[in-house]
Amino acid sequence: MNKDQEKSAVGIQNRRSNGGRTILPAILGAVAVVVLAVLVIALNQGEPVPPRPPKVPVPEIVNTTEVPASGTDWKLETLGLNMKWIEPGDFLMGSPEDEAGRKDNESAHQVTLTRGYWLAVFEIRHRDWEKFRDATGYQSEAERQTLGYGTWVFDAEKAEILQSPSANWTNIHALGPDHPVQALSWNDVMAFCEWLTTTEREAGRLNESQKYTLPTEAQWEFACRERGKVLTPFYFGATLESHQANFNGHQPYGTERRGEFLNKTLEVGSYPPNALGIYDMHGNTFEWCRDGYQPHDSSAVTDPEGDPESDRRIYKGGSWLDVGIYCRAAFRGNTIPTDRSDHLGARIALIQE
Numbered sequence: 001m002n003k004d005q006e007k008s009a010v011g012i013q014n015r016r017s018n019g020g021r022t023i024l025p026a027i028l029g030a031v032a033v034v035v036l037a038v039l040v041i042a043l044n045q046g047e048p049v050p051p052r053p054p055k056v057p058v059p060e061i062v063n064t065t066e067v068p069a070s071g072t073d074w075k076l077e078t079l080g081l082n083m084k085w086i087e088p089g090d091f092l093m094g095s096p097e098d099e100a101g102r103k104d105n106e107s108a109h110q111v112t113l114t115r116g117y118w119l120a121v122f123e124i125r126h127r128d129w130e131k132f133r134d135a136t137g138y139q140s141e142a143e144r145q146t147l148g149y150g151t152w153v154f155d156a157e158k159a160e161i162l163q164s165p166s167a168n169w170t171n172i173h174a175l176g177p178d179h180p181v182q183a184l185s186w187n188d189v190m191a192f193c194e195w196l197t198t199t200e201r202e203a204g205r206l207n208e209s210q211k212y213t214l215p216t217e218a219q220w221e222f223a224c225r226e227r228g229k230v231l232t233p234f235y236f237g238a239t240l241e242s243h244q245a246n247f248n249g250h251q252p253y254g255t256e257r258r259g260e261f262l263n264k265t266l267e268v269g270s271y272p273p274n275a276l277g278i279y280d281m282h283g284n285t286f287e288w289c290r291d292g293y294q295p296h297d298s299s300a301v302t303d304p305e306g307d308p309e310s311d312r313r314i315y316k317g318g319s320w321l322d323v324g325i326y327c328r329a330a331f332r333g334n335t336i337p338t339d340r341s342d343h344l345g346a347r348i349a350l351i352q353e
């Protein structure tokens with residue numbers, strides 16, 4: 001007799017000792033309670049968060065014109081980086097008042113963009129910044145320790161973000177050439193864009209009306225929202241889970257399904273892109289935008305560029321460190337243009353007058 005049979009035999013014996021009439025309903029009741037509890041847990045938790053899907057190769061772009069042409073994607077040869085053409089249009093920027101986690105400065109309003117532009121499919125990578133550094137010898141503000149510090153760094157043990165004098169892009173999340181570069185100030189990224197513009201013009205791959213720069217916040221959000229088709233907080237829909245983006249999956253959005261917190265960046269393009277073929281606009285690193293900060297109001301606007309007098313700049317999209325609410329398309333971070341942190345990077349745009 002094995003142990004299971006022994007247990008079974010003991011059960012039979014117990015039922016017999018109780019006359020075999022009252023114990024069966026009690027067992028059925030207990031089973032029902034267990035089944036109900038499992039169902040409640042299942043309804044709250046759902047299935048475990050699935051793993052992120054395998055990476056799909058990014059489609060190759062072959063330039064067929066000497067300079068970027070409206071309506072056509074462009075390969076930025078200096079970096080080997082795809083730039084997606086974004087057709088102009090109208091969209092609803094900001095968030096509705098019932099969006100969970102929204103802030104007061106996100107008032108929904110109609111925005112018209114009258115000019116198309118190109119947006120990089122990836123955040124700026126370590127390989128990109130190394131080319132810039134090698135070509136120019138540029139030292140970032142963190143390396144120069146302007147303002148008396150290097151970079152804000154998350155201390156996992158203390159669960160705090162602290163200033164680290166020696167931290168900069170060369171040693172913060174420097175996990176490989178295809179990881180996003182961080183610890184850059186807004187000023188650093190604009191210097192990078194000026195170098196790209198000069199380099200591409202000298203190579204005859206940019207005309208005088210075209211330049212590389214940061215996207216405005218409206219250009220960023222328009223592309224994130226797939227030219228206005230996405231009205232939910234994410235281009236994945238109303239929820240965000242850790243198989244969709246690199247963020248703090250311990251606090252997902254719109255779901256109880258707790259997922260991973262990797263505590264690091266991943267290579268760009270590790271998660272599915274949006275319908276325009278743009279990756280990591282939710283999570284991995286926050287992304288600087290060009291605008292000076294100003295609160296939204298509900299008025300319709302055309303080609304907004306923020307407040308030119310503001311001493312603060314916008315950043316968007318959340319990061320590897322952030323919980324779900326900060327990864328929403330409408331969320332608006334802002335800080336001074338000299339600031340830098342270990343979860344703030346950028347994505348470049350190409351614009352033309």
Ligand SMILES: [Ca+2]
Nearest residue numbers: 280281283285
């Ligand atoms: Ca991002």
